[in-house]
Amino acid sequence: xxxxxxxxxxxxxxxxxxxxxxxxxxxxxxxxxxxxxxxxxxxxxxxxxxxxxxxxxxxxxxxxxxxxxxxxxxxxxxxxxxxxxxxxxxxxxxxxxxxxxxxxxxxxxxxxxxxxxxxxxxxxxxxxxxxxxxxxxxxxxxxxxxxxxxxxxxxxxxxxxxxxxxxxxxxxxxxxxxxxxxxxxxxxxxxxxxxxxxxxxxxxxxxxxxxxxxxxxxxxxxxxxxxxxxxxxxxxxxxxxxxxxxxxxxxxxxxxxxxxxxxxxxxxxxxxxxxxxxxxxxxxxxxxxxxxxxxxx
Numbered sequence: 586x587x588x589x590x591x592x593x594x595x596x597x598x599x600x601x602x603x604x605x606x607x608x609x610x611x612x613x614x615x616x617x618x619x620x621x622x623x624x625x626x627x628x629x630x631x632x633x634x635x636x637x638x639x640x641x642x643x644x645x646x647x648x649x650x651x652x653x654x655x656x657x658x659x660x661x662x663x664x665x666x667x668x669x670x671x672x673x674x675x676x677x678x679x680x681x682x683x684x685x686x687x688x689x690x691x692x693x694x695x696x697x698x699x700x701x702x703x704x705x706x707x708x709x710x711x712x713x714x715x716x717x718x719x720x721x722x723x724x725x726x727x728x729x730x731x732x733x734x735x736x737x738x739x740x741x742x743x744x745x746x747x748x749x750x751x752x753x754x755x756x757x758x759x760x761x762x763x764x765x766x767x768x769x770x771x772x773x774x775x776x777x778x779x780x781x782x783x784x785x786x787x788x789x790x791x792x793x794x795x796x797x798x799x800x801x802x803x804x805x806x807x808x809x810x811x812x813x814x815x816x817x818x819x820x821x822x823x824x825x826x827x828x829x830x831x832x833x834x835x836x837x838x839x840x841x842x843x844x845x846x847x848x849x850x851x852x853x854x855x856x857x858x859x860x861x862x863x864x865x866x867x868x869x870x871x872x873x874x875x876x877x878x879x880x881x882x
Contacts, residue, residue, distance in 0.1 A: 586645030587605050587646070588612045589609075590604065591604050595701045595702040595703070600660070600664075601662075603659055612642055613642040613672060616635050616642060617635070619631070657683075663694075663708055670683060670687065671714070687711065697727055697729075698731055698732065719792045723793065725765070731748035735748075767802065769792075770789065771787075771799065771811040773809055782809065785804075787811045788834075789813050807827025809826070811823075819881055821877070823878075824878075825874075825876075831870065832871055834868070836878050838880040840880075845879050847877055856872045
């Protein structure tokens with residue numbers, strides 16, 4: 586169940602990650618994808634076959650790479666830890682410890698990224714998906730080597746192949762941070778259960794010293810907009826949901842009674858329904874239209 590071939594975490598800054606970690610993780614995800622495709626096509630035999638294969642790969646991955654005494658994977662690199670998290674290979678009972686170790690690995694590099702091409706995608710997303718968008722933003726906003734900001738400081742107008750700029754200076758491979766801006770800062774995310782943005786999620790993160798963020802996405806069903814700003818201790822969040830779609834909207838305020846939409850208490854506003862408070866955010870389900878949420882922070 587272990588795959589040890591491949592280019593690995595190409596162009597790491599300092600810490601290399603063994604190829605068998607990243608390649609086996611992709612083997613696992615590929616088996617899951619084939620199982621899903623088979624199920625969607627009504628092929629139950631293959632769906633069961635590849636779900637079983639994925640389960641066996643996950644077991645082999647954890648048996649070989651997870652160290653239960655420390656909560657580390659492989660050599661404990663940022664890529665090793667974030668790969669296991671992002672690809673869904675960490676057992677639920679171990680997740681909190683692995684996330685803690687990943688944060689510690691970032692702190693060890695003074696808030697800087699220390700990955701190659703694969704880890705650059707895993708790291709920011711694993712932190713976002715496990716409630717540490719603040720740590721991911723710290724990485725994303727660095728301005729000294731290694732960082733995207735350092736590239737800008739050198740006058741870069743394109744993405745580079747290496748953190749130090751030694752080779753190609755027109756490569757997309759560290760470019761997933763652009764998608765992270767949409768997912769984390771503006772908070773626009775697809776719903777895997779409802780393809781093509783018929784239903785989606787808006788879950789912005791107020792992190793670091795940011796006082797505003799805005800993004801739009803031209804989906805198949807129309808333009809989705811999410812924009813927020815903070816000023817004088819107040820939050821303003823404006824979202825646009827295309828016609829014939831619906832969305833979950835997370836307003837980063839814990840008290841729904843303090844939130845207004847269009848100047849009215851949310852209990853009186855049309856087109857939305859409070860579902861619950863989750864991790865310090867009020868979660869609403871909303872229909873199509875434009876909504877203006879305001880609340881004290």
